[in-house]
Amino acid sequence: MSDSVSLSAQVVILAPFVAAILGLLVARNRPAGALISIAGAAVSLVAGAHVLYAIHHGPFSPEVPTVGPLPLGQLKMPLTLLVDELSAIVVVAVAIVGLAVQLFSQWYLHDDDRYGVFVASVSLFLSAMFLVVLSGDLVLTLIGWEVMGWCSYLLIGHNSRKESANKAATKAFLVTRIADLAFVIGLIILASGVSTTSITAVIDGWPDLPAASLTAAFLCLLIGVAGKSAQFPFHDWLPDAMEGPTPASALIHAATMVAAGTFFLARLFPIFVLSDPARLALAMITAVTMVGAAIIAFGQSDLKRMLAYSTLSQIALMLSALAVAPASVGAGPGVLHLLSHAMFKALLFLAIGWLSVLVAGTAAAKMSGGVRYHPQLRLPIAIGLLALAGVPPLVGFVSKESILGAAYDNVTELGSLSGWIVLVSFGVTVVLTAAYCTRAWLVLTHLSPADEAVRRASLAASRTVVDVSLVEIFTEPAPGTVRDSSGTPGQPAAEVEHDHGHAGIFPGARVSIGALAFLSVVGGLIIFTPLVGVEPHLVWGLAASSLLLILVAWLSVRRMAAMNSSGDAADFLGARRIALFDRGFGVDGIYVAVVSPVVRLARIVVTADRDLIDASVRSTVVATRWAGAASERAHTRKPSDYLVWLLLGLLVVGVSGVTLW
Amino acid sequence: MIHLWLPLLLVCVLAGAGAYGVIARRNAVLVLIGVELILNAANLLFVTTASVRGDQLRTGYVLTLFLITIAAAEMGVALAVILALFRDRGHIDLSEPGS
Amino acid sequence: MTTLDILFAAVGLITAASAVLAVTTHHLVHAALWLVVTLGTLAGCYLILGAELVALVQLLIYVGAVVVLVLFALMLTRAPIGSSPEHSASLVQRVAAALIGAGTTALFASVLLPALGGELRTTRAGDTQSIATQLFGSWVWPFELLSLLLLVALIAALAVSRMPTTPTIPTTPMIPTTLTTRTSVDDIPAKTGGESA
């Protein structure tokens, strides 16, 4: 039995990896690429399911070998996988989303000439994500972690013909990479404490080691996690990353990669709880992010970007669970929200992606009334938004309430500062989340075709966004429809439907959206089954009050929306403020302020390299020439002078011979 | 019986005078005179040591004889060079820079 | 003080004085003549040290031949008769010469006098017969080589004096071609020959 678990765990990672390589080899062949990529994800799902099944039904060895331990003297690097309930359930969730995304992109990118490369990158990404989840070794985690970042770079920059996509990709990779530098140091500190990179050994060994080092390690790791999960102050790359094709956004920038930090901290939770300063830091970061991102999300004029900000907020939520959960509660609530968020956020992204194809854009103005025109999307989007808002009995409700429960436990049991911070910011976030969900829903269901032209004009005025050239995505149709409507901006959506309309959507894509919607509904119930192994912890009083808050938000946003002719509650803010929200309050400027001194320093370095270091080398040439000229001058060409030197030399030789003998 | 410091002192004086002559003179022939003095200092040293040592091979004396011969040969060649120089330049002043 | 000491001191004093004069006098011809005195008295010194043969050869070759050569050279190079101070070097050079000369003297004195200076020795007879025996016995090969050297010197002197005066050939300055100066392809030393193909 144990052998089959090991084999399945290896297959989970290898299948998409092989699919990525094969996919690259057949990149020109669309059907083969689709088959390979979907098969890769499907095999992973089956293998992952088998692991999940098998570990509940029999003994197994949690340590699974990979490429074998590396001989590194006093540092042990076993490079093993670690299979347990936590990793198995997350593997299954990731595999589900991955398979759904692969199916969806077969349709979404069906006229993209780089479809083959795209799905190969997604396969590679899946492999890396599985590696992070199954990793039993800090180095394997790091490998998966960074490869995910690289895939994210490739996928955001998928449409590399577009400058804004290239910029967004570069920004995303650089921001996460810079945060990862601290992550690497954190890993090195963790590993050097116990002279091994095995995660189990790290968890076993660190409780006996100095707490200060542990805090230092975790603070470094938190920077990395904040970068990867787009937490304040590294959060600004994620909205820009929406330049990538929607399936990639759904998978990487909503469901999996950005949540990997949560998983990693959950993995290390037994020692993470030992470091109160690190937990407080995490609580503060997440509190800022969850409230700030939710506020910004409300004002976004682009629904895809709104989802991106909502992702920030939700990830902050799951991280905050780790920041406050008492050791007795464990990492369960955070992981639970990870799983539920993966489901409903992927669902939302795919549904919005579908809608964006139908209406040729993701701007709120273009999508206005989209659900009314395309009623087949009504149910998936409604489920997604309700789950996001945390309405029972959907999956989002269960997971959020268990986070709330964890925070409540913290406040009642430990009474720590971080517990209060999270509790308060959670309350604010609940209201805000409900508000922007309501707003999105009202925009999508708004029906006033007569006002269409007016709204377009007013929106064009508000679109003076100078963020990372993101303005293109508002004015251009989604990547999948570039060819169809290029040159005819503002074209009625109906014409695009000929190519991409509802009639054209592939059954696989529909099934994948349906499956995600189904899971978002029943997931909340599944959580209560022993299969997941996480016991949700609900505090009914708090749950009721949060529901009350949701209701208040719903009503007030409705009222705000009704006051606007557009039906968009955010218009209440005014065009200028919306532009500010679209820029994410100008955080991008901070990055520029960090990068430009580096570039200036680089210019100084190049100048110094030429005018200081190399000049000192060149000066030896000058010195040699000068010495040559000087000694040439010393040669007067007068024999009598030479005779002086000759005899003087002989005398010196003689004297030194005598004295030194 | 003789105190050796006397001839040795003469050796030193001759060598010093020769060295002075080599440097202080501008005329090539006079420089040669300095060289001769140094050579003779060497000769005197040979003879002095030979007189007090008196080895079987009579090395000191024989080498002195050889040295005198070599000096003669050297003088011949040197003077020929000086003459050639004189014909070439019109002077044999060693303080003038060469071409 | 032995008799020989007194004798040597007298002769040696003349030798030293005339040597100094030979290198300091402003008359060119006088210099040559003071050289004669030096070489002659040096022969006397050899006699006192008991080396008759060496003394005779000194007189014969040095005084007889070498000095004559010097005088000829002076005449052939149109040496001025009478005092010619312009032929002595600058003051700086003479000071340098004096220092180096004094230094040489001091150097030799510091080596020779401590080593041998305190000794009082009988002068062994460097009798002619034993020298001749050795010269034509043990030393015969060097002796013959020396005669060859003389012959070569003779021919060389002849050749040098007959050498035609040649125009001076400017030598190429050695300037490194790399690093700063423009170098054409041809300047780089060819490693291969078959470029043309």
Next chain:
Amino acid sequence: MILLFAALAIPAVAGTALILSGRGSRPLSGGNANMLSLVASLATAAFVLAAVIARPVVDQQWLPSLGIRLQFAVDGISAPLLILTAALSVAVVVHAGSRPPHGGSPATFYGCLQLVELGALATFFARDAIIFYVSFEIVLIPMWVLISRYGDSRDLVARADASGRFVLFTVLGSTLMLIGILALVQASGTASLDALAASRGAGLERHTQIIIAALLLVGLSIKIPVFPLHTWLPPAHTIAPTAGSVMLAAVLLKMGTYGVVRLVIAPLPIGFGALAPAFAILGVAGIIWGGLACLVENDLKRLIAYSSVAHMGFVVLGLSSGTTVGLQAALFANIAHGVVSALLFFLVGGLKERWGSADLATARAALREVSPRLGFALIVGFAASLGLPGLVGFWGEFLAMYSAWNPAPDRPLLLMRVLVVVAVLGAGVAAGYSLRVLRLIWSGDRTTPAHTDARGGEWSVLAVLVCSVLVLGVAPGLVLNSTAKDVAAITAEVSR
């Protein structure tokens, strides 16, 4: 033993024969010379491979009056480097097959390549310090010919400058190294590298060790090159023909670090320990310096040369740590840099031929659009260059940083940790310049001026290198297992 001599004799004979035939009145044609050279390189590679497997040992009296023995052997440390050298020699010839060298007879070009291979192989085979030095020097002149005659002929001043720099720097370095070697041999009484390594500096005073180690380190640092001594590298790379750049970056630089392991760390542990902090500081300075220079450098070849400086900085950091992990990291990073820089130089050399220059400021067709193969190789190359985990560049950097974080007990802990933090920043800068290059030449929508994609020999070379980058990145044990035993012998650590 016959394997070993054959591996050295073939390039020697082939190289001499090619150079001689290049001098004749009817020189060998380019195609024939390429074919001959290819056969020779393949045969050499076969013998090297056989020697690596069979591990022959040669130990014969050679110059008894000088105490020099003809000692050659293969061990775990030199084996990967030997394979790298032999494989790249084949690759270089294959790659040059479709593009005849400019500037002189092709036969001479290939002959020089053979001699470079000879010198590099002999350096890695040598187990006698004097023979090591002689082999080290064999490389110099053929490399100089490659740069000065077959280099970029657009700017003759720059070419003369680059080749002159190369020779002068290297000769200075190897002279210092020679003095160091002689002092080492004199002080320890043996020239055998094995005996020197076994003695571990026993019987040598601390200050003697420090002086000798300093001489050797300065000499070898020029070759590596370590930070303030690196200014010969960018011009040499820029000017050299593709084959020359590849051999220079992938093989010649490795001789420097290999020399540090063999001549300094193994025989002079105390002396190296005293100098290691300074060495590490310079290495890290190189990481930052090279990385920053890459951020604004506009000549692609120079950029890669500066990135080489940065990568070698990690090797230096690993070497300085004095632990098994550090040495393993350094040796692995050595190989990794060999593979990655070879890939990048093949690529950039090909691009320079297509573009006419390697200037990044000029607008070019996006590689992803017009030449996807080159684009793919480029993206893998730069991903490896920025140290992306899972590719070959990662292991050396990560392990070097780990080792410097936990250095040997006689190293200053705080300093080394500060250096790690700075080195990590350098890794961040590496990401910056890699993405900068990718943005400039890989992505974008320009399709003019169009150029051809890689195919034939060029593509096969690139593909093999891309595969090596992946394989070594996924399975670093291939190299680490080879070096482990001998590294442990050098550091003589008791595994906890």
